[in-house]
Structures are given as structure tokens and as C-alpha cells.
Amino acid sequence: MSSHSSLDDVEPQKHPRIMTFRPSYEEFKNFSAYIDYIESRGAHLAGLAKIQPPAEWVARKSGYDIENINMTIPGPISQVVTGAHGFYQQINIQQRRQMTLRQFMEKANSELHQTPKHFDYDDLERKYWKNITYVSPLYAADIKGSLSDEDLDVWNIGRLDTILNLVNTDYNIIIDGVNTAYLYFGMWKSSFAWHTEDMDLYSINYLHFGAPKTWYAIPPAYGRRLEKLVNEAFKENYLECNAYLRHKMTMISPKVLRQHNIPYNKITQEAGEIMITFPFGYHAGFNHGFNGAESTNFASKRWIEYGKRSSVCKCRSDMVKISMATFVRRFQPERYENWLRGEDYGCHPEEPGKICAAMPPTLNEDELKQLLESPPEQKRGCSMAVTTDKTDNADNATEDADDKASISSSSSACLKKLVVKVRKLPPRDPEPAASHKKCDFNSTAVVRIKRLWNDLPNPKPGTNLLTNGIVKNTKRMRFQTKVLTLDDED
Incomplete structure (x- = not known):
């Protein structure tokens, strides 16, 4: 499928198209310089660009024989x-049982989940939207790691040299999937909902192997139109969170976009191709079948103004929030003092003429300086040995160990996700109607989470950075998940 615009027949010159670049190896060597080059050609105006790497560039010399890739999907x-x-609304339910990559491939190729027969990519796209609510696919998303060779120095997604590295060098913080690589293994109909990247950053996605991906992208200049449409269509969600699209749950079909005069492009990414998303570029898409991709975020000086004015979801604990202090201080020193005071007036890059103040930092300068000089240690939920109190009975010990194992994280920065469990309660003697009380499950969950947090082994007390820290959350979760645990008999 070549790049396609929704408004090809209606003044196409006004709506930028997705561009494809085929650099030589010499042009390809300097990552940041090549991003600057494609932007000089106007690639960012479409919100998405495709790059076909030169033949000399090989991300993984050993190939992609699944038998030789020793990987477990948590x-x-x-x-x-x-x-x-x-x-449509997409609800992502995390499966409790882990799978090997081979098991995932076998399920993806099973009769239930295999790619349907189709004439071409357009025919497959029609089948996707026609059957989107049937047969829920599995998606192995947000897996920390890389399939690229460790000695790959050119365009190694795990270590791109951009100004986003300042989050690590200045704050000594690693944000999984933002300044490190994440892996994604898909199957037919597994999808990524409409969204822009955390803090409206750039992103890079390399399809290592397997079936293609179809991408939809809205030019950044028309991003507000999509937000308005979604806010009206899902008004209750919008009233609860004015950054509702950050939840990455909303799927809008191309037909609806056309009906509401929202221009979009679509393009298919083949194995061995790279996709670049640009600041405030809304994108969505789906996988054609079993495949494996690697992705991360990056930044440039052009992004800083987007980051200062990006929307923030405040209702979810797993949303990434990066302090812009180091970027403003280094690259916009003449605006730094005004920014600290909340008086940095200007326009969002995609809303010229609409003047407003950029969001000020969550910390004042003294607090920020103190944190930068001696960053507090965070209490960690990773690589811990699950221990139980020997005085507890066997049932309680098993339950506590299960809870601790579920809340543990592979991230060295924070807890991975809030785990909600559903258990079958043992039979109880009926109580008199007068003494019956309604159970507050939310309060119970809060107490349990606090207990688990306090039980995590750590030599020092630790400081919770989630309230006013430099980074609101250092573990990016693209998908909102809940773990439902039921007995086998259920």
C-alpha cells in the first residue's frame, strides 16, 4: 500500500502526504542530522514518515529464527x-500467564487468529474495520529489550544520541520505552489506538520481521480537530480527563474521519522499514499478522516548545511527565526565568495566533536544584525475592507472595502498574441483615497497595516521586491494563 491521503480528490496540495526516504549509508550515519534533513524537506508536516534503510545497515546479523530468539513475554x-x-473503545486486559515467543507465534498463526485471505492491503483494511469487535487478539506490548545487535552503532534504537538523553545525564533517570527500547510482537488485528507520544515526543519504530503494519496519521496542524471529535464522541470520558486520548483506548475509523473533515494519511510499513512519528502527530494502526517491532522516543530542539505545551493526563498514575527545566535552561535561556514564573507566553507550534503561557515546572528552582544535586533514592519494586512472614498461615502467605509477585516490576525506576485482582471468596456463614455492610473495594485496594509498598525490600526508606517529582512516572505503559486472576474452575 503506498501512501494514501483521505482528501486526494479535494485540494490535495493543502494536506501534506507521508514521505518515504531512501538514504545512502553516508547520509544515514548521523541520526540527528538525517532527522533535521527530512524535516527540511517537510516530512514532519504529515506527522509520519517512512525510511527505507540502506542495504549496508543490518540491525540483527543473526536473523530472526524464532527458535534462536530466547525471549519470554511476561x-x-x-x-x-x-x-x-x-x-470504538479498546480495553486491554493483561493475561496472567507468560508465554514464550514461540508460543505467541503459534497462537498468532492458529486458525482463530491467523490473517484472513485477502486480495490486497485495502481489502485487508476493510476486513479489519468490519471485524474489529470480534475475536480479541493478543498483543505483546511494552517489553523491555532489543533485538538489535549490541555492537550496532548506527541507528541503534536502544541508544539514540539525541537531546532526550539529558533526562538521564541531568536527572539520572531512565524511562523505560522513552529513552530505552521497547519490543512489540503483534498478530492479526492487534492495534495501537489514536495517540501522540508521551510529552508529544518523536518516536521511531523499526519492524524487524514478519507481517506488515498499517499506519494512520493526522498532520499535526489538524490534531486539534481529532481531539474535538473524540471529546464530543466520548463526552463522559472527556469530563473525567481533559487529556483523554492519552489513555490510548480510542479507535476512530477512516470513514468517520472523512465525515468530519479530518484529513489523514495511511501507509503500510513492511519488514525492514522504519517509521518516524513527529511531535503532536496523532497516529494509530494495526498489524497484519505475526511480527516483531522495536520502538523508542527521541527529541530535537524543535520539540521543546511542544513538550512545554503538551497535554497531561492527571487521572492515571502511569503517565510519563518529564520536567522541561533542563531543556528550557539549556536551549531557551532567555525564556527560562519567565517560564519558571509561569509567564512564558507564546503559541503552541500547531496553533499560531493562540497565545497562552507554557505550563510552568512542577517544582520551584530551589527544589529542582536540590534534587539535581542529590537525587533521592526511589523505593524499587524490581528483582526482589518474595518473602513471607513465617507467622502467617499458609493461605495468607500464598496470597501475599502472589500480590508481591504481581506488583514487582522489571523497571529499576518504579512500580510497573497497579494490579487489580478478582478472587473467588470462600463460603461464609450468612450474617444478619442488620449487620450487612457494603464492601469498599477501592479502600481495600489502597490499604493493600500501601502495605505492599512498605514491604518492598530496600535498605533506605526511599522517597515517592509521583506527587511532585521531576518525572511523574518513569515506567511508560502504552496500554491501560488490569490483571484479572480467577481460579481454574472459573
Whole structure:
């Protein structure tokens, strides 16, 4: 499928198209310089660009024989889609049981999940939207790691040399999937909902192997139109969170976009191709079948103004929030003092003429300086040995160990996700109606989470950075998940 615009027949010159670049190896060597080059050609105006790497560049010399890739998927997500008439909500339920990559491949190629027969990519796209609510696919998303060779020095997704590295060098913080690589293994119909990157950063996605991906992208200049449409279509969600699209749950069909005069492009990414998303470029898409991709975020000086004015979801604990202090101080020193005072007036890059103040830092300068000089240690939930109190009975010990194992994280920076469990309670003697009380599950969950947090082994007390820290959350989760644990008999 070549690049396609929604408004090809109506003044196409006004709506930028997705561009494809085929650099030589010499042009390809300097990552940041090549990004600057494609932007000088106007690639960023479409919000998405494709790059076909030179033949000399090989990300993994040993190839992609699944038998030789020793990888375990901690828990793929089952994507349950509800809705109708082009408006859909995607709920991601994390599976409790881990899978090997081979097991995931076998499930992807099974009769239930295999790619349907189709004439071409357009025919497959029609089948996707027609059957989006049927047969929930699995998606192995947000897996920390890389398939690229360790000695790969050119365009190594795991260590791109851009100004986003300042988050690590200045704050000594690693944000999984933002300034490190994440892996994604998909199957037919597994999807990524409409979204822009955390803090409206750039992103890079390399499809290592397997079936293609179809991408939809909206030019950044029209991003507000999509937000308005979604906020009206899902008004209750918008009233609860004015950055609702950050939840990455919303699927809108191309037909609906056309009906509401929202220009978009679509393009197919083949194995061995790279996709670049640009600041405030809304994108979505789906996988054609079993495949494996690697992705991360990066930044440039052009991004800083986007980052200062990006929307922030405040209702979810797993949303990434990066302090812009180091970027403003280094690259916009003449605006730094005004920015600290909340008086940095200007326009969002995609809303010229609409003057407003950029969001000030969450910390004042003294607090920020103190944190930079001696960053507090965070209490960690990773690589811990699960221990139980010997005085507890066997049932409670098993339950506590299960809870600790579920809340542990592979991230060295923070807890991975809030785990909600559903258990079958043992039978109880009926109580008199007068003494019956309604159980507050939310309060119970809060108490349990606090207890688990306090039980995590750490030589020092630790400081919770989630309230006013430099980074609101250092573990990016592209998908909102809940773990549902039921007995086998259920």
C-alpha cells in the first residue's frame, strides 16, 4: 500500500502526504542530522514518515529464527474492542500467564487468529474495520529489550544520541520505552489506538520481521480537530480527563474521519522499514499478522516548545511527565526565568495566533536544584525475592507472595502498574441483615497497595516521586491494563 491521503480528490496540495526516504549509508550515519534533513524537506508536516534503510545497515546479523530468539513475554494483553459505527473503545486486559515467543507465534498463526485471505492491503483494511469487535487478539506490548545487535552503532534504537538523553545525564533517570527500547510482537488485528507520544515526543519504530503494519496519521496542524471529535464522541470520558486520548483506548475509523473533515494519511510499513512519528502527530494502526517491532522516543530542539505545551493526563498514575527545566535552561535561556514564573507566553507550534503561557515546572528552582544535586533514592519494586512472614498461615502467605509477585516490576525506576485482582471468596456463614455492610473495594485496594509498598525490600526508606517529582512516572505503559486472576474452575 503506498501512501494514501483521505482528501486526494479535494485540494490535495493543502494536506501534506507521508514521505518515504531512501538514504545512502553516508547520509544515514548521523541520526540527528538525517532527522533535521527530512524535516527540511517537510516530512514532519504529515506527522509520519517512512525510511527505507540502506542495504549496508543490518540491525540483527543473526536473523530472526524464532527458535534462536530466547525471549519470554511476561503477559500479553488481550485487546477487547467495543463500539459501533466507527467509534470504538479498546480495553486491554493483561493475561496472567507468560508465554514464550514461540508460543505467541503459534497462537498468532492458529486458525482463530491467523490473517484472513485477502486480495490486497485495502481489502485487508476493510476486513479489519468490519471485524474489529470480534475475536480479541493478543498483543505483546511494552517489553523491555532489543533485538538489535549490541555492537550496532548506527541507528541503534536502544541508544539514540539525541537531546532526550539529558533526562538521564541531568536527572539520572531512565524511562523505560522513552529513552530505552521497547519490543512489540503483534498478530492479526492487534492495534495501537489514536495517540501522540508521551510529552508529544518523536518516536521511531523499526519492524524487524514478519507481517506488515498499517499506519494512520493526522498532520499535526489538524490534531486539534481529532481531539474535538473524540471529546464530543466520548463526552463522559472527556469530563473525567481533559487529556483523554492519552489513555490510548480510542479507535476512530477512516470513514468517520472523512465525515468530519479530518484529513489523514495511511501507509503500510513492511519488514525492514522504519517509521518516524513527529511531535503532536496523532497516529494509530494495526498489524497484519505475526511480527516483531522495536520502538523508542527521541527529541530535537524543535520539540521543546511542544513538550512545554503538551497535554497531561492527571487521572492515571502511569503517565510519563518529564520536567522541561533542563531543556528550557539549556536551549531557551532567555525564556527560562519567565517560564519558571509561569509567564512564558507564546503559541503552541500547531496553533499560531493562540497565545497562552507554557505550563510552568512542577517544582520551584530551589527544589529542582536540590534534587539535581542529590537525587533521592526511589523505593524499587524490581528483582526482589518474595518473602513471607513465617507467622502467617499458609493461605495468607500464598496470597501475599502472589500480590508481591504481581506488583514487582522489571523497571529499576518504579512500580510497573497497579494490579487489580478478582478472587473467588470462600463460603461464609450468612450474617444478619442488620449487620450487612457494603464492601469498599477501592479502600481495600489502597490499604493493600500501601502495605505492599512498605514491604518492598530496600535498605533506605526511599522517597515517592509521583506527587511532585521531576518525572511523574518513569515506567511508560502504552496500554491501560488490569490483571484479572480467577481460579481454574472459573
